[in-house]
Amino acid sequence: MLAVASVVGLACATSCFTGTATKVIRIGVDLPLSGADGRAGTPALNGVQFFVHQHPTIDGFSVEVVPRDDAVGGLHDPAQGERNVKSLGADPLVLGVIGPFDSNVARLDIPIANVAHLALISPAVSSRCLTKEPYLPAGLSPSHIEITCKAAGLPAPSELRPIGFNNFFRLATTDELQGPAAADYGYKSLKLRRVAVLADHEAYGQALAAGFMSRFTRLGGSVVAYRDFDPTTSLDMKAFMRRAANDGAQAMYYGGVTANHGCVLRAQMASVFGFGEVAPFLGGDGIAQDPNCIRNAGANAIGIFATVPAAAADAIPTAQPVIAAFKAQYGNPADYGPYTIAAFDSTGVLYAAVDRAIRAAGGKLPGRDNVINELSATTAYAGAGGTFGFDGAGDTTLRVVSLFESTSTDPNAPWTWVKAVDYSASLPY
Incomplete structure (x- = not known):
């Protein structure tokens, strides 16, 4: 446990996430957890649960994971993801959601979470138009003319944020x-x-x-x-x-x-x-x-x-102690996947933001907007997969x-x- 805590480099001392808790904070999860898509989504959920197992409390609040499966018939389903986020958003103790896993699910999840003032942190999605215009920058176009999201048949980022502020963050870099x-x-x-x-x-x-x-x-x-x-x-x-x-x-x-x-x-x-x-x-x-x-x-x-469009955790030296600790707890090789560590770090950066928000609230349950503000202010979170922050659009600054x-x-x-x-x-x- 101490090795894991030292790797993730949380904003406060490890003691912030230990001790006796009498209050509850919930972390939602929206991932494909069944069928064919579940083979990738379930190991990501394991990464979330592993982090929470290692850090069961934040500043006197116990932490509960609330997983939701967005797969229908074994494949990720945007409408199911939308229903999941509505359900999670209706619970005032849910301060953030890890997910989604797929860009077409994100296009429905983001507006629902935006209205609910709920942070989404995806370990995997990479479609540029979720966060930025244009779809293809002029510098990457052979014609030197940018291609807008609309021209690519996708909604612009502003269309996904009806309230106007950003509530979506991700650890994967973008497709371009x-x-x-x-x-x-x-x-x-x-x-x-x-x-x-x-x-x-x-x-x-x-x-x-x-x-x-x-x-x-x-x-x-x-x-x-x-x-x-x-x-x-x-x-x-x-x-x-x-x-x-x-x-x-x-x-x-x-x-x-x-x-x-x-x-x-x-x-x-x-x-x-x-x-x-x-x-x-x-x-x-x-x-x-x-x-x-x-x-x-x-x-x-x-x-x-x-x-x-993401770092490969198995090739990152700082991730090796976390991977070893994870595999010691999860004995089945199928429990670990390409996005386990990204989900672990997604949970860690949410923890760090919640911790700062609790402190700013004088030890009380913070508002969701405060959690979003703290995520937006992240500049150098030392995760297992590397040190990263979020730019103004919510994209990771670790563009690997x-x-x-x-x-x-x-x-x-x-x-x-x-x-x-x-x-x-x-x-x-």
Whole structure:
């Protein structure tokens, strides 16, 4: 317990979170906890509960976790998330909510929580338009013209905040950094100089592809071919690949998701470029660590590199004592997941804000607005995953994108972490 407390670096001494409590504070959780999506959401809930187990009180208040499942039929459901946040917001003892896990759930959760003056802290969502305009900055657009959230088919951040102030915070960085991070890794680590790019005709994939191309060419590389294909039509891209190979393409970047058959393209590369790392296939978190991507890629699954807009806890030295303590308490390997530590830190930064709000209230239960104000003022919370604050929009100042490689044709094999690209000091555009 002492090792964990020293790692998280809470704003007050560890004694703030110990002692006999006669009053109650509740922390809500809105995550997918059942079915297929529960395989990622439940380990995140475990991270919340582990932090609370280690720190059961705050300044004389006992802390209770109130989990809500936003999955329906095994998949995250925005309407269920909305109902969950309404329920949590109706409880005056709930001072903050950890979640949601998915951007489309967040678009319904944020306005409900905003009206309830309730802080949301997400360990995972990365859609830029939840917090900032534009959807794609001009500096990442090949045309040098920004793409607004409305043009991308998404509500602007102001539309999600009917009362006007921000109540949403997150520990994952935003999607527009994924393409540049893949470009940095491809150019600097893989030594790529000529690539072909495909996008899946959706706003997410188009933005990732645009960010990759802009950064890659700025670094000195060349995009020899680009195609924005419709995944509902023919998926045979071998002719496109042959032309790209003839123009010297060493690799391909795909902006899109597995469901749009992106990793089928990886399988097709084998007949043109050969197998494996000789011709890398790069993409974003729409394919990262996805067993279906590996199934679709088949024998050519090795050599896929994909970004995730968050730090990889297993590669962070300061996270290792927390991970070891967690695994000592939770014996099942499935209890730990990619977002366990992010959820742990989400809970920790909420604790620190609640502690400051209680102190400002003279030891009484603080108002929710005071908790939001304290979260907004966070500049250097020392979490297990690193030291971070929140900018004026509620985004983390720890802007890290992780790269993972598929090193096996087994869909159930874990992907290998290969690199962290850190844009905390300066943005790539």
